[in-house]
Structures are given as C-alpha cells and as structure tokens.
Amino acid sequence: MTQNFKPSIDINVLYRIRNGPLKDYQSDIDEFQKLIADNRIKYNEMFDVDMKTQKRLTNDTVKEICKLGKMQVQLLKDDPKKMLAYLYALFAQIEFSAIAKIVIHFQLFGGTILEVGTDYHHQKYFNDINNFNIVGGFAMTEMGHGSNVRQIETTSTYDLTTKEFVINSPSLSSTKFWIGNVSMFGTHVVLFTKLIFQGQDKGVHVIIVPLRDPVTMEVYKGIQLGDCGHKVGWNGIDNAWIRFTNYRVPRENLLNRFATITEDGQYLTNISSPNKLFQITISQLVFGRLLYIFGPTIFLAIGLKTAIRYAFSRRQFGEKGKPEELIIDYPTHNRVLLPMLATNMVFEFSRNWIIDNLQESSRSDEKREEYHSIVSGVKAMVCEFTIQSVSKLRVFCGGNGVSSYNYFGAMRNDLDVFQTAEGDGAVLYQQLSKFLLSEYKKWYKKQGMTGYIMKEVQTFLTTSNPIHTHYRSMPYLLSNEFHHHAFLFRFEKTRSIVIDHLNQCKGKGLSFLQSWNASLIQVVDLAKTYTHLFILENAQRTIQKVTDPITRHVLNDIVRLYALYNIEQDVGFYRNWNYLSSGKALAISEAVGELCNTLKPYALSILDSHKFHEDSLNIPLAKKDLDYVKHMADRVGIPYSSL
Structure with missing residues (x-):
C-alpha cells in the first residue's frame, strides 16, 4: 500500500530533461515571471464573466505583457527558443486566451510578415507589432474552406493603373471566418487570398490588410466584420468574420519574399508553379504548429498533477477497522493514470526534438519537408491524446473534478480548440503518410524488386520467429530491443497494407485520388504507427544521454511503460498479424501492471518536476500538501476554524 510519498528523484535534474531545449533559458523564464509579478499582471478567472468582458480583460492583459518589452517578432527567427521560453513562462501566470492572443499576434500575424515578407515590411510593421500599437490577425480560414487553403475564394485583383489590389469576397462561403484578434480590437490581418494578375489566377498569396483606423477604431469602408459568437473555448479571443467589397490596398502590401509585382507592372517569381509557391509559403509557418504541441503537453501535465495528487490524498473504501484505501492504490486508477503520465513525458521528449531541430529544418527543402511532416x-497525436486524457482525468476526480476551480472544464474546452487549429488531425496524418510513401517510393526505385522481396521475407521470418511471438521473459519484455522491434514491425506492416490497398483500388480502375480516399483509414493508421515509432525512438535516445543513475532508471521505466501500454492497447493488430501469441500478450499486460506499481512511489516527485506557478491557478486538488479538503473548503467558503 502507498504510505510514503517522499520524493526519491532529483526533481531539478528531471525538470531540465523534460524541458531540455529551454534549460539554458531558465534565467530568462525566471526574470520574465518576476517582471509579471512585479507589475501585478495576474491570472483572470473567467468563470462568471460575460463574453465581451472576457475579450476586454484578455486584450488588457496582452497590452500589459507587451509593455514589458520581452516579446519581439524577431525572436521567432533570431532565437526561437527564447520566444518559447517566454511563452512557457506565461503558462499559469495569465489566462490561456491571453497566451493564444499573443501567439496569434506575434507568431501568426508577425511571423507571417517575418517569413513571407521582406525588409520593407519588417521595418514598417515590427515596432508597432512589438508594442501592440496595432493588433494583428491571421486571415486564412473561410466559411467554405479551412484545411484546403488552395481552394479559398477571396480574390485580390491587381489594378495596373492604380498599383493596388482590389479585394473581394465573391460568395457567402468566401467570408473569412474564425479570424482571431479581430472582431473588437484588430487593426490588421495577413490575408490569404487568390492573386488575380491580368486575368490569371496566380494562386494563394499573402497581403497585409489594414481593417481599422488604429486611433478611432473605425472599420474602413469596403470592409464588413463581426464577431463569431460564443465558443467552446478561448472566449477571450475576439474571433471575427470578415467580408470585402472592392477594398483597395497598395501594391507594397503584398508579402513578396517569394513572388512580387514590380513597379512597372510585372509579376515575378522564381517558384515553378502556384502549388509549389503555396507549399513554400505554408512551410514557413511551422513554428505555429510546434506551439500546438507545446501547449497541450503543458495542459496535460497540469491535469495530471491535479488528478494524481488527488489520488494520493483521496481515500475510498477499505477493510473494517482500518483506514480507507487511497484511490491511487486501485489498479483501475493507477493503471490509467501512470501510463498517461508516461505518454505525456515521451511526448515532451519529441516536443523537445522538434524545438531543437526547428532552425536546422530550414537548411534545405528535403529537411523542411521531413520536419514539417513529422511535426x-x-x-495530431498529441492533441488527440490530450483531449481524451483530460476528460478521463476529470472523471477520475469524481464530483470534485466537476468544479471549475479544478480547471478540467476550462482545460478540456481550450484543448478542444487545439484539435482543429493549425490543421485537423486526419489532414495532418495524411500529410505525414504522403511523405512516408514518397520516401518509400525513392527507396523502392533504388532497391528494386530484390530489396522489396528481402524486406517481405524478413517480415515473414519475424512473424514465424518464436522469440518474437512467444518469448515472454520479463527482461526481454522490458528491453528496448523488443519495444523498437514491435513498433517498427507495426509501421512496416501497415505501410505494406496501405500500398496493397492502393494497388487494389488502382487495379479496379480508380484514379489516384479515388484510391487514396478509399484507403484513408489505412493511410491514417500508417501515420499513427510511424508517429509512435518516432516518439519511441526519440525517447530512447533521450534516456541514453541521462547521466544521473536514479533519474535514468526511472525514465527507463517511464519509456517502457509507454511502449508496453501502447502495444497492449493495439494487441488486436499484433495478434491478427501473428506477432504475439496469446500467452505473450497476457505477459505484456502483467508487465504493464508491474511497471505501474514500480513507478507509483515516484509519481509525486515526477509531478513536482513539472514546475509552474501553482498559486496563480490556485487549483484545490493540485496543492502539494495533498490537503484537498481544506483547499476545496477555502475555495467555496466553508468555515472550519472552530472545528
């Protein structure tokens, strides 16, 4: 039974491992958080606040943060890790809508100008962006198109006489929608639009479009806009719909790093096609997708800290005459919570790889494509897992989880927005699978039929090998070799299934697009199996670099738990393809249970290694002293001083 909760692992060492890329920026994080505290910028609880007031409070918070002078658009290129460090410092210091507003303003609006614009645009806009003199939005999504940006309908027709773009929303479905930072406070957007030049559609380009007079806040003639209404989450963000009618902006507002219209009226680009131009333009914005990994892992870490600390303090049922059992000791509890903790930690290791390789990815088209696909x-996987997990964590806290003071509802609602922001999961998985299949095609061209046959024979021998299918000794089940082999087998087998399915569809006379759509279930599975393989490999590499023996031992068990729990959850696949015998599958389940018991005494110190300002959120169930009864009483005003 769990009796002793004393930490038995160096939480500072573990903190540096979990936040590897930012460990050299700890002084920046500490300094920024001190500035926030000194300037009395506080977390605004929005439980009983109307929508307009939420938006005003959020905007006011961002104004105050910008006054501190730390957030700078240029950091996205000059020192992206420092920008991430500042964003990390904001979690639990200010409400999430304010962080989202900062990201939209600096990264989506400012970052687009940084990456797709030129020095002219940088010099003209950066100072006002950094000081929040203008408020920027990112106008890509339309009512009729979200993920398929190539088919957006908004047009910007170039007028050779006046040297202006004439912007129009030609249909109801072309209305820009969900444009953050705009309905109440936005002054500018970067507009994704079809550029029409001398009657030709040149594809999607980006233009800076002023919406309001920054002084009077009057909307300019030719623009209609309004609020998108109440949302599931992020209600501090003033999302807008926007329509344009013959609205004119000057030629210079085109972000023309990759394509330009000259003073004398020539359209020039070195990019071979509109599709290629679009791909290059979008690839510059990968930092934003990184943030949609960064945020959910932090959210889930906060949720796990709340639920697990509660589980170490809440008692329910037990033998007569003895204290009730802690709910963390029930397998139905710890066998869910601890694999969830392990999974989020290996997600953090992959997030760290993505951060570390951000700048390296821009050195070539090949690196950029691979990086973009992995991200x-x-x-997709992180967002999918975190929303499901936070819902489970709420349930695991029973009635106390329903209380808004414990933030599960707020986190779940905000995480829900992450599911489709910066790309729906099914679309993102397809992007990865297309890359994986194109890489396999290159391999096949090089290795030919001989290489293909050898790989298939190897797969057959694997499923016929009793070591893989039957061997169930605990040392082998816990080995990196077994975990990697199982994940690699699943990926390669799924790839073969996808290729076979595509070929069968092609043999029936279907076009490539029809074949692809008919194979979408398998295509998404391929991306998921590769992502799990990537996450495992990256976690195993991370552990190899750990020198502290106790930390390394605990982290090894964390990665083992992630791997075996993942195999257990997908046992149907492994059994269907004869990779596991029924006896070995049962042994894996037993190993998962044993790992949960092994890691349980370390759980609280692992939670302590995720540092954030707990007093800012003031979550009753998450307090370090584990006295949830007292803290819930304080929150709801139950008097107890005389008890």
Missing part, C-alpha cells in the same frame, strides 16, 4: 503527425 504534423506529432501535433
């Missing part, structure tokens, strides 16, 4: 898969 797509990880973003």
Whole structure:
C-alpha cells in the first residue's frame, strides 16, 4: 500500500530533461515571471464573466505583457527558443486566451510578415507589432474552406493603373471566418487570398490588410466584420468574420519574399508553379504548429498533477477497522493514470526534438519537408491524446473534478480548440503518410524488386520467429530491443497494407485520388504507427544521454511503460498479424501492471518536476500538501476554524 510519498528523484535534474531545449533559458523564464509579478499582471478567472468582458480583460492583459518589452517578432527567427521560453513562462501566470492572443499576434500575424515578407515590411510593421500599437490577425480560414487553403475564394485583383489590389469576397462561403484578434480590437490581418494578375489566377498569396483606423477604431469602408459568437473555448479571443467589397490596398502590401509585382507592372517569381509557391509559403509557418504541441503537453501535465495528487490524498473504501484505501492504490486508477503520465513525458521528449531541430529544418527543402511532416503527425497525436486524457482525468476526480476551480472544464474546452487549429488531425496524418510513401517510393526505385522481396521475407521470418511471438521473459519484455522491434514491425506492416490497398483500388480502375480516399483509414493508421515509432525512438535516445543513475532508471521505466501500454492497447493488430501469441500478450499486460506499481512511489516527485506557478491557478486538488479538503473548503467558503 502507498504510505510514503517522499520524493526519491532529483526533481531539478528531471525538470531540465523534460524541458531540455529551454534549460539554458531558465534565467530568462525566471526574470520574465518576476517582471509579471512585479507589475501585478495576474491570472483572470473567467468563470462568471460575460463574453465581451472576457475579450476586454484578455486584450488588457496582452497590452500589459507587451509593455514589458520581452516579446519581439524577431525572436521567432533570431532565437526561437527564447520566444518559447517566454511563452512557457506565461503558462499559469495569465489566462490561456491571453497566451493564444499573443501567439496569434506575434507568431501568426508577425511571423507571417517575418517569413513571407521582406525588409520593407519588417521595418514598417515590427515596432508597432512589438508594442501592440496595432493588433494583428491571421486571415486564412473561410466559411467554405479551412484545411484546403488552395481552394479559398477571396480574390485580390491587381489594378495596373492604380498599383493596388482590389479585394473581394465573391460568395457567402468566401467570408473569412474564425479570424482571431479581430472582431473588437484588430487593426490588421495577413490575408490569404487568390492573386488575380491580368486575368490569371496566380494562386494563394499573402497581403497585409489594414481593417481599422488604429486611433478611432473605425472599420474602413469596403470592409464588413463581426464577431463569431460564443465558443467552446478561448472566449477571450475576439474571433471575427470578415467580408470585402472592392477594398483597395497598395501594391507594397503584398508579402513578396517569394513572388512580387514590380513597379512597372510585372509579376515575378522564381517558384515553378502556384502549388509549389503555396507549399513554400505554408512551410514557413511551422513554428505555429510546434506551439500546438507545446501547449497541450503543458495542459496535460497540469491535469495530471491535479488528478494524481488527488489520488494520493483521496481515500475510498477499505477493510473494517482500518483506514480507507487511497484511490491511487486501485489498479483501475493507477493503471490509467501512470501510463498517461508516461505518454505525456515521451511526448515532451519529441516536443523537445522538434524545438531543437526547428532552425536546422530550414537548411534545405528535403529537411523542411521531413520536419514539417513529422511535426504534423506529432501535433495530431498529441492533441488527440490530450483531449481524451483530460476528460478521463476529470472523471477520475469524481464530483470534485466537476468544479471549475479544478480547471478540467476550462482545460478540456481550450484543448478542444487545439484539435482543429493549425490543421485537423486526419489532414495532418495524411500529410505525414504522403511523405512516408514518397520516401518509400525513392527507396523502392533504388532497391528494386530484390530489396522489396528481402524486406517481405524478413517480415515473414519475424512473424514465424518464436522469440518474437512467444518469448515472454520479463527482461526481454522490458528491453528496448523488443519495444523498437514491435513498433517498427507495426509501421512496416501497415505501410505494406496501405500500398496493397492502393494497388487494389488502382487495379479496379480508380484514379489516384479515388484510391487514396478509399484507403484513408489505412493511410491514417500508417501515420499513427510511424508517429509512435518516432516518439519511441526519440525517447530512447533521450534516456541514453541521462547521466544521473536514479533519474535514468526511472525514465527507463517511464519509456517502457509507454511502449508496453501502447502495444497492449493495439494487441488486436499484433495478434491478427501473428506477432504475439496469446500467452505473450497476457505477459505484456502483467508487465504493464508491474511497471505501474514500480513507478507509483515516484509519481509525486515526477509531478513536482513539472514546475509552474501553482498559486496563480490556485487549483484545490493540485496543492502539494495533498490537503484537498481544506483547499476545496477555502475555495467555496466553508468555515472550519472552530472545528
């Protein structure tokens, strides 16, 4: 039974491992948080606040943060880790809508100008962006198009006489929708639009469009806009719909790093096609997708700290005459919570790889494509897992989880927005699978039929090998070799299934697009199996670098638990393809249970290694002293001083 909760692992060492890329920026994080505290910028609880007031409070918070002078658009290129460090410092210091507003303003609006614009645009806009003199939005999504940006309908027709773009929303479905930062406070957007030049559609380009007079806040003639209404989450963000009618902006507002219209009226680009131009333009914005991995892992860490600390303090049922049992000791509890903790930690290791390789990814088209594809898969998986997990954590806290003071509702609602922001999961998985299949095609061209046959024979021998299918000794089940082999087998087998399915569809006379759509279930599975493989490999590499023996031992068990729990959850696949015998599958389940028991005494110190300002959120169930009864009483005003 769990009796002793004393930490038995160096939480500072573990903190540096979990936040590897930011460990050299700890002084920046501490300094920024001190500035926030000194300037009395506080977390605004929005439980009983109307929508308009939420938006005003959020905007006011962002104004105050910008006055501190730390957030700078240029950091996205000059020192992206420092920008991430500042964003990390904001979690639990200010409400999430304010962080989202900062990201939209600096990264989506400012970052687009940084990456797709030129020095002219940088010099003209950066100072006002950094000081929040203008408020920027990112106008890509339309009512009729979200993920399929190539088919957006908003047009910007170039007028050779006046040297202006004439912007129009030609249909109801072309209305820009969900444009953050705009309905109440936005002054500018970066507008994704079809550029029409001398009657030709040149594809999607980006233009800076002023919406309001920054002084009077009057909307300019030719623009209609309004609020998108109440949302599931992020209600501090003033999301807008926008329509344009013959609205004119000057030629210079085109972000023309990759394509330009000259003073004398020539359209020039070195990019071979509109599709290629679009791909290059979008690839510059990968930092935003990184943030949609960064945020959910922090959210889930906060949720896990709340639920697990509660589980170490809440008692229910037990033998007569003895104290009730702690709910963390029930297998139905710890066998869910601890694999969830392990999974979020390996997600953090992959997030760290993504951060570390951000700048390296821009050195070539090949690196950029691979990086963009990996980030797509990880973003989809992290967001999918975290929203499901936070809902489970709420349930595991019973009635206390229903209380808004414990933040599960707020976190679940905000995480829900992450599911489709910066790309729907099914679309992102397809992007990864297309990359994986194109890489396999290159391999096949090089290795030919001989290489293909050898790989298939190897797969057959694997499923015929009793070591893989039957061997169930605990040392082997816990080995990196077994975990990696199982994940790699699943990925390669799924890839073969996808290729076979595509070929069968092609043999029936279907076009490539029809074949692809008919194979979407398998295509998404391929991306998921690769993402799990990538996450495992990255976690195993991370552990190899750990020098502290106790920390390394605990982290090894964390990665083992992630791997075996993942195999257990997908046992149907492994049994269907004869990779596991029934006896070995049962042994894996037993190993998962044993790992949960092994890691349980370390759980609280692992939670302590995720540092955030707990007093800012003031979550009753998450307090370190584990006295949830006292803290819930304080929150709801139950008097107890005389008890």
